[in-house]
Amino acid sequence: MPDTSLERLHGVLAAARAAGADAAEAVFAVSRALSVGVRKGEIENVERDETADLGLRVFVGRKQAVVSVSEFSKATLDRTVDRAIAMARLAPDDPYAGLADPARLxxxxxxxxxxxxxxxxxxLSAENLQQRALDIEAAGLALSxxxxxxxxxxxxxxxQWTLLTSDGFEGSHNTSLFFQSGRFIATDADGNMERDGEGRSTRYAADLPDVADIGRIAAERALAALGARKVxxxxxxxFFDRRIAKSLISQFLGAISGTAIARGSSFLKTKLGQAIFAPHVQIVDDPFRMRGLGSGLFDDEGVATRRTELIKDGVLTTxxxxxxxxKQLGMASTGHASRSLAGPSGVSTHNVVLQPGPSSPQDLMRDAGKGVVVTSMxxxxxxxxxxxxxxxxSGFWFENGxxxxxxxxxxxxxxxxDMYARLVPASDLDIRGTVDAPGFLIDGLSVGGK
Known part of the structure; x- marks a missing residue:
């Protein structure tokens, strides 16, 4: 971050303290993005965004307020500080508001x-991105x-995202994200249509798969869905395909969020320290994965992150x-704070993985006899x-694997x-995002059809 930006953040914090804040934190975020979309060989959209925003959170006694601005003149920043202090003084008391414990930073x-x-x-130039998108489209259309x-x-x-607090914490992280995707419509002789696609996001451009593979996989999925029946x-x-298996793991993560537990609005609120999954199931959150989409040395409050076994041998650990x-639960931060510039901290994870099991998807389906493979929800x-x-x-009906x-x-x-207790992970884990899981089988579910 340029020195002027750091000076700006320090200045805002000093002004907030001088105006009556007992504590404060300031965040500065800069983003540059470029994307190109095509359809039927023609450019459909080109989007370029360059943004810079500053967020300020102040604490006055047990009250807090959060404001953000995208213009940084001295007059604007002075008004921002004044508004934040005024809002905090009018806010209701929050006994749990405050900066992170310095010992955990x-x-x-x-x-x-x-x-x-x-x-x-x-x-990457707009021309380069356009050609990538056109090549994805051409590779898929070549199949049929x-x-x-x-x-x-x-x-x-x-x-780039930088956090400063009045307690003396200063931390910054730079990130990048490169992405490409394709989606196709397949039509059968009777005019029935099915859509499907494939996409990938990576930290480094060189880690993106070949555009031809993106197009081919997307097209194959659309073609495979033709002729669908009801059951x-x-x-x-x-069997939940690994593409959508992560959605059920995300439901688990939401249910163990401290904010949900503190509100008492979680179906797992009484399950800490108990077996939730079968003994062979492990779920790990690792913030130190190289080039991980959720990696980081500290969370959005500056708390040091750590590798955490959320589920160890089936047991919920944290x-x-x-x-x-x-604070509300009488515990210590686990380094899972997440916040926008315009709001107080929430909770999020880093790189969560349901560890794979020893059996292939085919073996699990063979053992199950018959059922449904879900590929989209x-x-x-x-x-x-x-x-x-x-x-x-939607998906596929299977028999004997x-x-x-x-x-x-x-x-x-x-x-x-009940579903988590019967979940059996397959061996086909593919690390792609911030929540990843192999496909997994759950028996005895209600399948509604005709």
Whole structure:
């Protein structure tokens, strides 16, 4: 970050303290992004964004307020500080508001500075991105005349985020994100249409897969979905493809969020220290993965991160805590604070992985006999108090480990507590994002069909 920006943050903090804040934190974020989308061989959109924003959170007694601005003249920053202090004095008391415990903050002397390789400074031109998107589209369309392009795109973003607090914490991280995707529509002889796609995001441009592979995989998925049938309503084994398996793990993460636990609005609120999954199941959050999309040495309150076994041998070991939820629960922050510039801290994870099991997807399906492979879901619904869950879905019917035919217009439902207890992970883990899981099988779910 330029020295002028650091000076600006220090100045805002000093002004906030002088105006009556007992404590304050300031964040400065800069982002540059460029993306190109194509459809049917023509450019559909070109988007270029360059933004800079400053966020200020102040604490006056047990009250707090958060404001943000995107213009940084002295007059604007002075008004921002005054407004923040005035808002805080009018806010209700919050006994859990405050800066993070200094003892838990990240300090370079606590751990050798780690280069997590989070930022690739490669700059791609709009012409380069356009060609990538066109190549994705061409690779997919080459598979069949029954295909048409729905969309293809490529782009990247580079960001810098810096946090300063009145307690003396100062930390910054630079990140980049490169992405490309394609989506196709397949049409059969009767005019029935199916859509599917493939996409990938990486920290480094060189880690993106070949554009031809993106197009081919996306097209193959659309073609494979043609001829979908409905199935009878029944109880059946369901294999959740790894593309969407992570959504059920995300439901688990939401249920162990400290904010949800503190509110008492989680179906897992009484389960800390208990077996939630089978003994062979492990779920790990690792903030130190090289080039990981959620990696970082500290969270959005400056608390040092650590590798955490959320589920160890099936047992729930911890809540996900920021400073406020930790105080409310009489615990310590786990380094999972996340915040926008315009709001107080929430909770989020880093790089969560459900560890793979020993059996392939085919072996799990063979052992199950018959059931549904779910490859896409829409409109998922969960009761946060009970864990009752349902979603619309499509995918394939399988028997004896072999795919028989595509299915659509089905619903899958169950109770997440029961589902987690019966979850059996496959061996096909593919690390791609901030929450990753292999495919997994859950028996005895309600499948709604015709």
């Amino acid at each position: 990240y300090r370079p002397i606590n751990r050798a500075m780690m280069d997590l390789q989070m930022c690739d400074t490669t700059h 005349e029954s295909l048409q392009s729905d969309a293809a795109s490529a782009g990247y973003a580079q960001n 009878d309503t029944q109880k059946a084994a369901v 809540w996900l805590l920021n400073t406020a939820s930790a 829409f409109g998922p619904s969960v009761n946060s108090d009970t864990g009752d869950w349902s979603a619309g879905a 072999e795919i028989q035919y595509p299915v659509n217009e089905i619903t899958v439902a169950g109770n997440l507590i």
